[in-house]
Amino acid sequence: MISTLRVHKPGLHTTIQDLGRYGLQSMGVPVSGALDSSALRIANLLVGNEPTTAALEVLAAGPTLEVNTESVRIAVAGGNALIERLSPYPRRLPTFESFCLHRGDVFCIGPVTDMAMTYLAVEGGFDLPTAMGSHSTYTRGGFGGFKGRQLASDDELSLILPAATDRDELRFVERTLPGEPPIRVIPGPQADFFTAAALDTLFSREYTVSAAVDRMGMRLNGPQLEHARGFNITSDGTAPGSIQVPGDGLPIVLLADRQTTGGYPKIGCVISADLPTLARLRPGSTIRFSKSTLEQATEARRERENWFARFLDQIKRAGTSGIIDPTALQTQNLVSGVVGPDDPADSDR
Amino acid sequence: MVVEFGEEIDLHTNRKVTALHAAVSALELASITDLVPTFRSLAIHYDPDIVPFAELEIELRAILPDLSSHSFSGRDWSIPACYDLDLSPDLQAVADSCSLSIEQVIRCHSGATYHVYMVGFLPGYPYLGDLAAEIALPRKITPSLRIPARSIAIAERMTAVYPIESPGGWHVIGRTPMRLFDETATPPALLAPGDRVRFSPVTRHEYDRLSKNDSGVDDAQPNKNPAT
Numbered sequence: 001m002i003s004t005l006r007v008h009k010p011g012l013h014t015t016i017q018d019l020g021r022y023g024l025q026s027m028g029v030p031v032s033g034a035l036d037s038s039a040l041r042i043a044n045l046l047v048g049n050e051p052t053t054a055a056l057e058v059l060a061a062g063p064t065l066e067v068n069t070e071s072v073r074i075a076v077a078g079g080n081a082l083i084e085r086l087s088p089y090p091r092r093l094p095t096f097e098s099f100c101l102h103r104g105d106v107f108c109i110g111p112v113t114d115m116a117m118t119y120l121a122v123e124g125g126f127d128l129p130t131a132m133g134s135h136s137t138y139t140r141g142g143f144g145g146f147k148g149r150q151l152a153s154d155d156e157l158s159l160i161l162p163a164a165t166d167r168d169e170l171r172f173v174e175r176t177l178p179g180e181p182p183i184r185v186i187p188g189p190q191a192d193f194f195t196a197a198a199l200d201t202l203f204s205r206e207y208t209v210s211a212a213v214d215r216m217g218m219r220l221n222g223p224q225l226e227h228a229r230g231f232n233i234t235s236d237g238t239a240p241g242s243i244q245v246p247g248d249g250l251p252i253v254l255l256a257d258r259q260t261t262g263g264y265p266k267i268g269c270v271i272s273a274d275l276p277t278l279a280r281l282r283p284g285s286t287i288r289f290s291k292s293t294l295e296q297a298t299e300a301r302r303e304r305e306n307w308f309a310r311f312l313d314q315i316k317r318a319g320t321s322g323i324i325d326p327t328a329l330q331t332q333n334l335v336s337g338v339v340g341p342d343d344p345a346d347s348d349r
Numbered sequence: 350m351v352v353e354f355g356e357e358i359d360l361h362t363n364r365k366v367t368a369l370h371a372a373v374s375a376l377e378l379a380s381i382t383d384l385v386p387t388f389r390s391l392a393i394h395y396d397p398d399i400v401p402f403a404e405l406e407i408e409l410r411a412i413l414p415d416l417s418s419h420s421f422s423g424r425d426w427s428i429p430a431c432y433d434l435d436l437s438p439d440l441q442a443v444a445d446s447c448s449l450s451i452e453q454v455i456r457c458h459s460g461a462t463y464h465v466y467m468v469g470f471l472p473g474y475p476y477l478g479d480l481a482a483e484i485a486l487p488r489k490i491t492p493s494l495r496i497p498a499r500s501i502a503i504a505e506r507m508t509a510v511y512p513i514e515s516p517g518g519w520h521v522i523g524r525t526p527m528r529l530f531d532e533t534a535t536p537p538a539l540l541a542p543g544d545r546v547r548f549s550p551v552t553r554h555e556y557d558r559l560s561k562n563d564s565g566v567d568d569a570q571p572n573k574n575p576a577t
Contacts, residue, residue: 236351
């Protein structure tokens with residue numbers, strides 16, 4: 001029997017994403033992958049997956065899905081949203097916490113209220129073919145993920161596991177994602193295409209996320225950045241987080257589906273550790289940038305990986321002992337076990 | 350990390366980029382996730398957890414003086430091009446702007462051998478140059494919202510083929526039945542930097558016949574007898 005999640009309503013823009021497609025940028029193939037890779041990793045870890053497993057990226061408002069398999073373990077991490085089981089009868093479901101649903105359950109993810117996106121991971125992952133080594137959806141190219149596109153009503157997302165495994169649920173009590181403002185930026189590689197005043201402006205003034213934001217890039221509103229040598233360069237490679245500035249002087253930060261090459265000068269680049277923090281901002285949010293260096297960027301990246309190592313360590317403790325260790329929680333602020341089968345939240349089954 | 354060889358578009362600079370691309374690829378470094386050769390630079394995406402910037406820089410500087418041994422000869426391609434007006438929404442306007450007849454524009458475009466400078470902007474999108482000065486026009490002021498897949502287009506001293514449907518600011522003067530990008534092929538992009546390309550005019554009838562075959566990137570073969 002086929003195990004699937006059946007799509008009743010697709011949500012605003014729901015796609016399958018993993019951590020991206022590498023090695024083909026020389027052929028113009030974008031990296032893609034989760035805009036908020038930290039949230040994707042957390043959602044995966046909570047259901048016991050490898051952090052690189054493909055999951056659903058939900059932009060702004062989520063889908064309504066029906067469980068068409070014996071049972072499935074799910075976790076939602078990222079922006080806050082009301083998750084509700086609609087049928088057989090209504091029940092509120094948690095975020096940053098794994099839980100199991102059963103055949104016939106219909107559930108929905110409501111509007112994401114505090115961030116631009118959230119992630120839904122299923123234990124075992126989705127059973128989908130890879131495109132060029134990745135499950136990430138690149139909708140412009142029509143490849144990856146589920147048929148190369150965002151979800152649509154009546155899609156059937158095949159699952160690897162026919163039923164949830166027998167294990168304790170996990171709960172991330174802190175319920176917050178790593179990363180905080182200001183967003184750190186390394187100047188260059190075309191900082192010399194801008195006036196000194198433009199660089200001062202970037203690092204001292206406030207910018208706002210405009211409505212023109214998609215998986216490819218985020219256009220910002222705020223003070224204009226003055227070019228010193230025109231606004232066309234001979235196209236060269238872009239990086240994730242590159243801040244390109246076209247003729248109108250307003251910066252665009254390149255995100256997951258960024259074009260591999262570009263012809264606008266790049267005043268700087270958001271460091272990789274801060275890219276998820278930036279990408280999760282909603283239109284209207286304010287941003288401040290601070291000047292950083294390659295060394296600081298490398299150190300920040302290492303710190304982020306250490307954070308995930310501690311996270312994984314806490315998951316292991318919670319999983320084997322099945323006991324919440326309050327000391328570890330207070331000192332580490334990471335993960336606690338256990339919502340067992342006796343939990344009142346599950347008593348209606 | 351970006352290695353720049355200049356700021357302008359010229360063949361000499363571009364060949365250095367292609368040579369460095371080949372040389373760095375040959376090192377097969379686990380620390381490098383992606384290499385992006387462009388007109389005048391090579392972008393190197395690397396994993397700083399495996400190698401710090403400074404170490405990678407030393408490693409790459411060591412191979413810079415010896416690039417000539419890695420010069421890449423490239424392949425020759427003949428790409429069928431149908432200049433039928435139904436498939437070429439901007440051909441008449443290009444002819445008018447250049448004070449040429451449509452036939453002269455076609456002869457000009459199909460009469461040259463183009464160098465693949467880089468592949469970027471879209472998956473498999475080749476920047477081909479140099480286009481004859483007689484038909485070089487600036488990009489459109491207002492880009493078209495929808496350029497069909499396989500459209501052949503020109504702008505400035507470049508010509509290109511849109512592998513997939515996309516918005517775009519170039520002037521569409523024809524269409525090819527050939528697929529330039531196929532995610533199931535290895536490699537997925539037909540053309541690579543350093544290749545040489547000629548467009549060979551085909552009739553609408555021939556175009557329709559070739560389009561029906563829908564052969565993928567894997568089926569295409571470069572010319573055995575170079576066009577140049």
